[in-house]
Amino acid sequence: MHKLIRTLGFAMLALSLASCRLIYTPDVQQGNLLDKKNVDQLQPGMTKRQVLVLMGSPSVNSPFNQNQWDYVSTQQHRGGPIKIRTLTLTFNNDVLVRSEGDFFAEDAKKLVDDSKKYHANYPVDETQGDKNTSGTPEKKDGGSGDEGH
Numbered sequence: 001m002h003k004l005i006r007t008l009g010f011a012m013l014a015l016s017l018a019s020c021r022l023i024y025t026p027d028v029q030q031g032n033l034l035d036k037k038n039v040d041q042l043q044p045g046m047t048k049r050q051v052l053v054l055m056g057s058p059s060v061n062s063p064f065n066q067n068q069w070d071y072v073s074t075q076q077h078r079g080g081p082i083k084i085r086t087l088t089l090t091f092n093n094d095v096l097v098r099s100e101g102d103f104f105a106e107d108a109k110k111l112v113d114d115s116k117k118y119h120a121n122y123p124v125d126e127t128q129g130d131k132n133t134s135g136t137p138e139k140k141d142g143g144s145g146d147e148g149h
Contacts, residue, residue, distance in 0.1 A: 031073035032059050034087065034103055042089070046096045051089060058089070067091045071103065 038054050046054075051069070058069035071087040087101035 025079040027078060028076045029073070030075075032056065032071040032087075033073065034071060039087065039099075039103065042096065042099050044096055044098070048091060048094045048096075051096055055089075071101075073103065 034055065041054060042051065055071065059072045060070035062068065067090060069089045069091070071089075073085045075083045075085070085101070085103045087099065087103040089096060090098040090100075
């Protein structure tokens with residue numbers, strides 16, 4: 001009976017810890033990671049080969065529609081809601097005719113602010129770190145072997 005109560009107690013403790021999000025949940029990024037400067041270089045009239053060299057392989061390439069490439073990325077921050085970003089490139093006769101999507105729809109300032117809130121900013125006072133204030137290096141005992149001669 002005592003073992004049953006102890007086991008139920010541990011199970012309830014584990015369940016309460018899991019529900020309080022004390023267990024670490026990592027960020028998950030999947031799909032294509034595109035660089036905005038590469039996406040900005042896309043121009044109508046580029047060939048599929050030029051786009052492939054610039055952007056890399058699309059994450060979705062349908063065998064039924066050879067004229068559409070989809071670049072998809074999903075991001076989930078610590079178990080939160082999943083953000084899906086897409087970029088669709090449309091070709092006609094192997095030439096880029098249109099690009100559309102919301103891959104870089106977020107405001108750049110918002111992204112910078114989000115990245116700063118997860119990094120601690122510790123003030124550094126360089127004068128406090130040095131214990132030697134005389135300006136000359138200190139000798140360590142037993143290192144020279146000249147003592148007592």
